[in-house]
Amino acid sequence: MQKTRCINGKKILVGMAIVLAFAGVSHAAQQGNKSATVTIPPTPELYSSEPQPLTAVQCAQCHPGLFKNLKNEGGRHRFACQNCHNVFHAYSPRKANWDQIMPTCSSCHTAPHGAKITNCTACHANPHAPKSMASNTQLTAACYDCHGTVRDELVKYPSRHSKLPCMTCHTSHGYKPSCFNCHQPHFKGQALSTCLPCHPVHQPQNIRFSAKEPSNTCSSCHAKAYTNLAKSTSKHNALACVTCHKDKHRFIPQCTDCHGKPHTETIHDKYPKCLSCHIDVHDMPVMSKK
Numbered sequence: 001m002q003k004t005r006c007i008n009g010k011k012i013l014v015g016m017a018i019v020l021a022f023a024g025v026s027h028a029a030q031q032g033n034k035s036a037t038v039t040i041p042p043t044p045e046l047y048s049s050e051p052q053p054l055t056a057v058q059c060a061q062c063h064p065g066l067f068k069n070l071k072n073e074g075g076r077h078r079f080a081c082q083n084c085h086n087v088f089h090a091y092s093p094r095k096a097n098w099d100q101i102m103p104t105c106s107s108c109h110t111a112p113h114g115a116k117i118t119n120c121t122a123c124h125a126n127p128h129a130p131k132s133m134a135s136n137t138q139l140t141a142a143c144y145d146c147h148g149t150v151r152d153e154l155v156k157y158p159s160r161h162s163k164l165p166c167m168t169c170h171t172s173h174g175y176k177p178s179c180f181n182c183h184q185p186h187f188k189g190q191a192l193s194t195c196l197p198c199h200p201v202h203q204p205q206n207i208r209f210s211a212k213e214p215s216n217t218c219s220s221c222h223a224k225a226y227t228n229l230a231k232s233t234s235k236h237n238a239l240a241c242v243t244c245h246k247d248k249h250r251f252i253p254q255c256t257d258c259h260g261k262p263h264t265e266t267i268h269d270k271y272p273k274c275l276s277c278h279i280d281v282h283d284m285p286v287m288s289k290k
């Protein structure tokens, strides 16, 4: 009854056998006969191992686009699909159960940006590319509810930090990043602890100098003033930059702040600018050497 003529034997043989089996079963049922009328050789080796979960690459055979998404932009979400999709291929329009079977962020993440920020996908629009942001990062507003003073600082002192969403720096709630995550120091060896006193982080352009700031901080940008003063024989040589340029960056003092008017009125009237004679405040010519 079996045709054994075939070239790739087993498959066709089994295929034929299944067709015949169905025919046989119905035939047998009609006759009230419970035993099979066909013979199918058992192939227990097909059942000798346990089924293995599909790997991401196997899922990708049917979902190539999503795989590519994860591969290129998945970041730290590049783990097995089933870690998130513990239920899949279970969607039924009739049951309208999409939301029910899709993974929820909260099953793995607990409020990384604080309790009030719950609408994760408003910013992280694509779970397969979690770092790519939706455009409406203005939701930063949620931080303002509780941290209004920080917003006020950022608005009052516009800088390029004011244009960054809070979460660019505060990637999780309460986390305070190091400046060095994103910036180089002005010179090799400059300590991290020095940055904030000059650059309050939410108003980094509102630069303030502490009275103890060493002059070599300035030298990285003002080499000329620094070297002139360093080699000068005048008594200004003993002064730190911030003794004169105090408190705020770009502040320029008046000579009279410290010296008053030391010469005769006639001289000061005739030469209102002290530097007409003293020439360079960072390197004054000195006549009488002590």
Ligand code: HEC
Pocket (backbone or CB within 6 Å): 056, 059, 060, 063, 066, 067, 070, 077, 078, 079, 080, 081, 082, 083, 084, 085, 102, 103, 104, 105, 127, 128
């Ligand atoms: C970090 C968790 C996470 C991982 C890992 C993940 N997914 Fe998803 N996936 C989701 C979430 C959340 C949704 C629901 C998105 C929605 O409702 O729009 C989703 C939706 C889907 C959808 C249906 C929506 C669509 O865009 O077509 C498919 C299909 C899918 N994922 C396949 C995969 C495959 C395949 C992998 C592995 C290669 C994978 N996912 C890895 C979280 C994940």
Ligand code: HEC
Pocket (backbone or CB within 6 Å): 054, 055, 058, 059, 060, 061, 062, 063, 081, 082, 085, 087, 088, 089, 090, 091, 092, 101
């Ligand atoms: C043999 C092809 C095939 C493989 C392999 C496959 N899928 Fe799917 N998957 C589909 C088809 C077809 C749909 C329905 C159409 C669609 O949404 O693209 C679907 C839909 C989905 C959905 C959305 C609807 C639902 O019911 O969940 C998710 C999530 C999903 N697949 C995840 C996976 C994951 C995870 C893997 C690997 C573990 C995987 N799929 C492997 C073909 C496949």
Ligand code: HEC
Pocket (backbone or CB within 6 Å): 074, 075, 076, 077, 083, 084, 103, 104, 105, 106, 107, 108, 109, 120, 121, 124, 127, 130, 131
């Ligand atoms: C199955 C658990 C799981 C689910 C569900 C999940 N995540 Fe994640 N997610 C992780 C893990 C694990 C990391 C890596 C965390 C780490 O290394 O500290 C991560 C990292 C992230 C990152 C940082 C990505 C990077 O590359 O740095 C973002 C953003 C993120 N998740 C957002 C989401 C959002 C939004 C959802 C919901 C749509 C979600 N996650 C669902 C487990 C999950």
Ligand code: HEC
Pocket (backbone or CB within 6 Å): 105, 106, 109, 110, 111, 112, 113, 117, 118, 119, 120, 121, 122, 123, 124, 131, 133, 137, 138, 139, 140, 165, 166, 167, 168, 171, 172
């Ligand atoms: C207002 C927009 C916004 C919302 C809403 C939002 N995030 Fe984020 N999230 C960000 C930004 C911006 C980052 C920083 C991305 C970067 O480092 O490039 C981030 C970073 C993350 C990270 C990475 C943290 C790390 O340690 O590197 C995780 C995880 C994360 N978000 C999860 C979530 C989850 C879960 C939700 C919902 C509860 C959520 N986010 C809601 C904007 C948002």
Ligand code: HEC
Pocket (backbone or CB within 6 Å): 113, 114, 115, 116, 117, 140, 142, 143, 144, 145, 146, 147, 166, 167, 170, 173, 174, 175, 176
């Ligand atoms: C529901 C109110 C609330 C929201 C919304 C909120 N925070 Fe907070 N945040 C707090 C509280 C309360 C503390 C603890 C205050 C403290 O320790 O002085 C805190 C602490 C912090 C700290 C650490 C403060 C410190 O001195 O160590 C940072 C940074 C921070 N939040 C940033 C953010 C950012 C960024 C957002 C928006 C993503 C945000 N917060 C949203 C209430 C909130």
Ligand code: HEC
Pocket (backbone or CB within 6 Å): 140, 143, 144, 147, 150, 151, 154, 161, 162, 164, 165, 166, 167, 168, 169, 170, 176, 177, 178, 179, 196, 201, 202
């Ligand atoms: C350029 C990175 C950056 C941005 C953008 C940023 N912060 Fe900060 N933030 C920091 C750093 C660094 C500190 C720690 C400062 C310190 O140690 O004194 C900090 C401290 C804080 C603190 C605790 C100290 C304080 O000043 O009250 C809060 C709260 C805070 N940030 C909230 C926010 C909010 C809300 C936003 C968005 C409106 C935001 N930050 C934007 C880097 C940033």
Ligand code: HEC
Pocket (backbone or CB within 6 Å): 158, 159, 160, 161, 168, 169, 177, 178, 179, 180, 181, 182, 183, 195, 196, 199, 200, 201, 204, 205
């Ligand atoms: C998450 C990254 C990040 C962190 C952390 C960070 N910054 Fe920035 N900062 C930026 C970016 C981005 C810019 C804009 C630079 C650009 O466009 O080249 C910037 C600009 C600046 C500027 C120039 C501002 C302007 O308006 O021109 C100063 C000063 C500055 N940062 C100081 C600091 C200091 C000090 C810290 C630590 C307290 C810090 N930053 C932490 C990302 C960061």
Ligand code: HEC
Pocket (backbone or CB within 6 Å): 179, 180, 183, 184, 185, 186, 190, 191, 192, 194, 195, 196, 198, 199, 207, 208, 209, 213, 217, 218, 249
């Ligand atoms: C003595 C004060 C002082 C200290 C300390 C200081 N800075 Fe600055 N920083 C300045 C001044 C002044 C500028 C120039 C501002 C301008 O161009 O108007 C500047 C500019 C910057 C800029 C933007 C301009 C650029 O491209 O260089 C960044 C970023 C910056 N500083 C980061 C840092 C970091 C990080 C630290 C800590 C290692 C630090 N600063 C320590 C005074 C300081």
Ligand code: HEC
Pocket (backbone or CB within 6 Å): 186, 209, 213, 217, 218, 219, 220, 221, 222, 241, 242, 245, 249, 250, 251, 252
């Ligand atoms: C990161 C570089 C940087 C650092 C560090 C820096 N400055 Fe400046 N400074 C500048 C820039 C840029 C200008 C603007 C120059 C211009 O307009 O020609 C400036 C301008 C000034 C001016 C005003 C010049 C004028 O003609 O009005 C003074 C004074 C000054 N700086 C003093 C200091 C002192 C003192 C320090 C150290 C405590 C310092 N700066 C550190 C970059 C820097």
Ligand code: HEC
Pocket (backbone or CB within 6 Å): 233, 234, 235, 236, 239, 243, 244, 253, 254, 255, 256, 257, 258, 259, 274, 275, 278, 281, 284, 286
């Ligand atoms: C922040 C205060 C301060 C400012 C501003 C200042 N000086 Fe002086 N100056 C000093 C001090 C301190 C000495 C040393 C006095 C001593 O040791 O007796 C000094 C010394 C001098 C001397 C004596 C030089 C010597 O080596 O014998 C002259 C001349 C002088 N200053 C001129 C000026 C002129 C001109 C200006 C403005 C362009 C000026 N100073 C601005 C603090 C200042």
Ligand code: HEC
Pocket (backbone or CB within 6 Å): 215, 218, 219, 222, 225, 226, 227, 229, 236, 239, 240, 241, 242, 243, 244, 245, 252, 253, 254, 255, 275, 281, 282
């Ligand atoms: C004795 C006070 C004094 C000290 C100390 C001093 N300056 Fe000045 N500086 C001035 C005065 C006054 C001016 C304005 C000169 C003018 O009007 O031409 C000035 C001008 C400047 C300028 C702008 C003009 C220029 O020469 O480029 C810079 C930049 C500057 N100082 C940087 C520094 C730095 C950096 C140091 C430390 C190495 C320093 N100053 C030390 C008083 C001082």
Ligand code: HEC
Pocket (backbone or CB within 6 Å): 255, 256, 259, 260, 261, 262, 263, 267, 268, 271, 272, 273, 274, 275, 276, 277, 278, 286, 287, 288
């Ligand atoms: C017409 C030229 C001239 C003018 C203008 C001038 N000086 Fe002098 N100043 C001198 C001479 C010359 C000396 C003596 C130098 C010496 O002894 O080394 C001197 C000395 C000084 C000394 C040192 C005094 C001491 O007792 O050691 C100070 C301080 C001083 N001048 C400050 C100023 C100040 C401040 C101004 C402007 C308000 C000014 N000078 C304007 C020429 C001038």
